[in-house]
Amino acid sequence: MATLALLADIARRLINIYGQHESQTLLRPENHLLLLDAFAGSATLRGEFAALCARFHAVRERIAHLDEEEREAARRLDLLSFQADEIAGAQLRPGEEEELEERRRVLAAAEKLGGVSGDAFERLYGGDGAILGQLRRIAASIADLAVIDSGLNALATDLESAYLQLEDAAIGLRDYAARIDSDPAALQRIDDRLDQIGRLKKKYGQTVEEILAFKQGIDLELEELRGREQDRRQLEAEQEQLAGELHGRGAELTGRRAKGALALKAALEAEAHQVAMKDAVFEIALEPLAEPRPTGFERIEFLFSPNPGELPRPLARIASGGELSRLMLAVKQVLPEGDVPTLVFDEVDSGIGGATSALVGRKLKNVALGQQVLCITHLPQVAVFADHHLRVEKQVTDGRTATRVVALAETDRTREVARMLAGTTITESALSHAAEMLASASALTA
Numbered sequence: 001m002a003t004l005a006l007l008a009d010i011a012r013r014l015i016n017i018y019g020q021h022e023s024q025t026l027l028r029p030e031n032h033l034l035l036l037d038a039f040a041g042s043a044t045l046r047g048e049f050a051a052l053c054a055r056f057h058a059v060r061e062r063i064a065h066l067d068e069e070e071r072e073a074a075r076r077l078d079l080l081s082f083q084a085d086e087i088a089g090a091q092l093r094p095g096e097e098e099e100l101e102e103r104r105r106v107l108a109a110a111e112k113l114g115g116v117s118g119d120a121f122e123r124l125y126g127g128d129g130a131i132l133g134q135l136r137r138i139a140a141s142i143a144d145l146a147v148i149d150s151g152l153n154a155l156a157t158d159l160e161s162a163y164l165q166l167e168d169a170a171i172g173l174r175d176y177a178a179r180i181d182s183d184p185a186a187l188q189r190i191d192d193r194l195d196q197i198g199r200l201k202k203k204y205g206q207t208v209e210e211i212l213a214f215k216q217g218i219d220l221e222l223e224e225l226r227g228r229e230q231d232r233r234q235l236e237a238e239q240e241q242l243a244g245e246l247h248g249r250g251a252e253l254t255g256r257r258a259k260g261a262l263a264l265k266a267a268l269e270a271e272a273h274q275v276a277m278k279d280a281v282f283e284i285a286l287e288p289l290a291e292p293r294p295t296g297f298e299r300i301e302f303l304f305s306p307n308p309g310e311l312p313r314p315l316a317r318i319a320s321g322g323e324l325s326r327l328m329l330a331v332k333q334v335l336p337e338g339d340v341p342t343l344v345f346d347e348v349d350s351g352i353g354g355a356t357s358a359l360v361g362r363k364l365k366n367v368a369l370g371q372q373v374l375c376i377t378h379l380p381q382v383a384v385f386a387d388h389h390l391r392v393e394k395q396v397t398d399g400r401t402a403t404r405v406v407a408l409a410e411t412d413r414t415r416e417v418a419r420m421l422a423g424t425t426i427t428e429s430a431l432s433h434a435a436e437m438l439a440s441a442s443a444l445t446a
Helices: 004-014 029-040 043-090 096-108 110-125 131-148 150-179 184-204 208-226 228-274 321-334 354-367 410-422 428-445
Strands: 015-018 281-293 296-305 342-346 372-376 390-397 400-407
Touching: 004 015, 029 043, 029 228, 029 296, 043 184, 043 208, 043 228, 043 281, 096 184, 110 131, 110 150, 131 150, 184 208, 208 228, 228 281, 228 296, 228 321, 228 354, 321 342, 321 354, 354 372, 354 428, 410 428
Parallel strands: 015 342, 342 372
Antiparallel strands: 281 296, 390 400
16 A cells, blocks of 8 residues: 555656646756756765765754753752762761661660670679689589599590680670770760761662762763863864865855856757747856755756746746756756656647757657657657657547557558648558658667
């Protein structure tokens, strides 16, 4: 399935029709520029200019985008700078919060820790009733018995070992109790630090590590924001450079077009004068643009005047279907190559006859050497130059009218040309004349 618009777009690339009420290549000014560049040999230069123009506009749009973002970027810069300073001022360390929590628990329970550990030391080591004193006496008694019964040696050893371990534990408890110091000021400092970390966690992350990672992201964005001014200076320098290159390349393109326009005008007028437009004037207007387009610094339009005393005007406003067909025929003599493979000429023979008709036929034949040409004509002088002939006719079948196109064999071609010469009554003289015309045209184009 395809839409009518899609088919119309495809058709423009496959076929051009030149006749009354048809939208043609010559009626669209954008195609005038392409035709002029093809004649002047500036198509490659136009492509280079278009690439430069695209780069220039891309840089200019980037600068405009930076301008639009400037106010928001300034607000963002202030916010990020405050956040970065706040986090940096806290001087956070990975694992710091866990260390502080552990230290806080110890300080908060300092009285209990010191009391219990000191009491345990006293029970183990202090005074006559201390556990270690009793254990020492028991161990000594068992050691004496082991002298009598060697089976107690293991027990005596275990008791001695237990004594030594408990003694180490008691000394450790004593040293621990000595270190424990109730320090309300230190506890307050830890609480204040934990509060500070807690406030930062509410803003920037659930852990100290996440806060530090957030800070890294801020630093990268700050670097980007602070580099905007440098980016802008670089873009402005690039824009200035591209503007210079664009101006130089555009001036070269304009100069080549202006020179080509004079030559194309002369060539097209010469061709038009040969096909019954002896007073035709052809102009190629180069209208400067305020801003460069990808196609250059000027707008191109073909202007035409068919009669003396008339100012040249745009083709779409002044050229008839027949004139348009002959003008395109003239263009094809000057620029025979084209991207569209099929050309249809309608009314190309309007208002002409005699030797001019034969000349139009020969020019159509010349175009057909490079592209397929279909010509709708009522003049035998034009028709005889064709390689193939098709007759369009109407038939009435069962009360219905239908149009069909019939491909003509050689004999039919002669009769059809004779009919165009003589009308409804085809005489032997007309057939002979038609055969002679076909043979002559074939010899001229062989």
